[in-house]
Amino acid sequence: MVKGTIKEKYGIHIRQLSMYQHTYQCFQTPNSFFLIVPVSHFSDEELAELYYMSQYLQEQSDPYVSVFIFTKEGELTFEHEGKTYALLKAAPPFSNRAFSIGTELAEFHRKGRGYPYEVKEAGRIGQWKDLWGKRIDQLEAFWQRKVHTPPHEPFDKKMIESFPYYLGLSENAIQYLVDTELDDKPQAADSGTICHQRMERNTWSSESLIRIPADWVFDHAARDLAEYMRHTFLHHRDDFNRQGFRFLQEYEQITPLSSFSKRLLYSRLLFPLHYYEIVEGYYISSESEKHYYEEQLDYILSDSGYEQFLNAAQEFMNMRAQNIFVPPVSWLGKGGL
Secondary structure, three states, X not given: OHHHHHHHHHOOOOOOOEEEOOXXXXXXXXXXEEEEEEOOOOOHHHHHHHHHXXXXXXXXXXXXXXXXXXXXXXXXXXXXXXXXXXXXXXXXXXXXXXXXXXXXXXXXXXXXOOOOOOOOOOEOOOOHHHHHHHHHHHHXXXXXXXXXXXXXXXXXXXXXXXXXXXXXXXXXXXXXXXXXXXXXXXXXXXXXXXXXXXXXXXXXXOOOOOXXXXXXXXXXXXXXXXXXXXXXXXXXXXXXXXXXXXXXXXXXXXXXXXXXXXXXXXXXXXXXXXXXXHHHHHHHOOHHHHHHHHXXXXXXXXXXXXXXXXXXXXXXXXXXXXXXXXXXXXOOOOOOO
């Protein structure tokens, strides 16, 4: 039991374990909240960078940040049943009824931009083009093999038929990103900040705004804005239809977006990350998990709304702009799957 390991390594007695956001094991003491976070996939260097980021945000008086707790031996991590974990400590979660995700994220990014140290292992700023290119090349090579090696399962057939469309969208995203970097200039607010690997709808909520360093990367703020918008549109469509781009308006009340930011954000929305994650997830998942990915692929292939979403995002970001900041993509809305 992990309870025994934590008692041995930290001297903390756990009365009851529960789950935080269906993701991390957690427990509480009278004054603190603790998260048990798997970190086997991080290098020691990346963990050290995440540790220093969390310390920095704590120094900036961020009330929600969780920080690494060292073991009695002074280690950043501990082993349990062959896996590596870190213990993170935060203030107990409390409900914040005045919670505004756009405002909170803008403040989080504002603090993160002041981070004074170089970030290498957890850094993603300026790397999107190369990372996307690798992802395209890998899936295209896999697609070619699938095309030429029948028989095909139903998922294979859908992937084979759909990939050329998403390849085209991906290449458009990279070209859009390249054009942005050639045609526009970053402003002060475009410097790197602490972001999330995937900023989703449930990353923060009015019940708990805990910041978890294991979720972080150092990148341009447009990463979080795009992923939050994408996730809301794909998985919380009713909310998106009601609220539209209010999230972005709330964010800009704190930090107005430069034209460079808007174009970067749009290039990331153009890149169909959700498609890649579904296809990649299916082929590395166990048999019991495959049904989830099959449902997800069916959902996005039967939904023609993503192109309309991209058009709406482009139009919204150009509202009140004297010049066209975010150029349209001419073929969007003129066909698809």
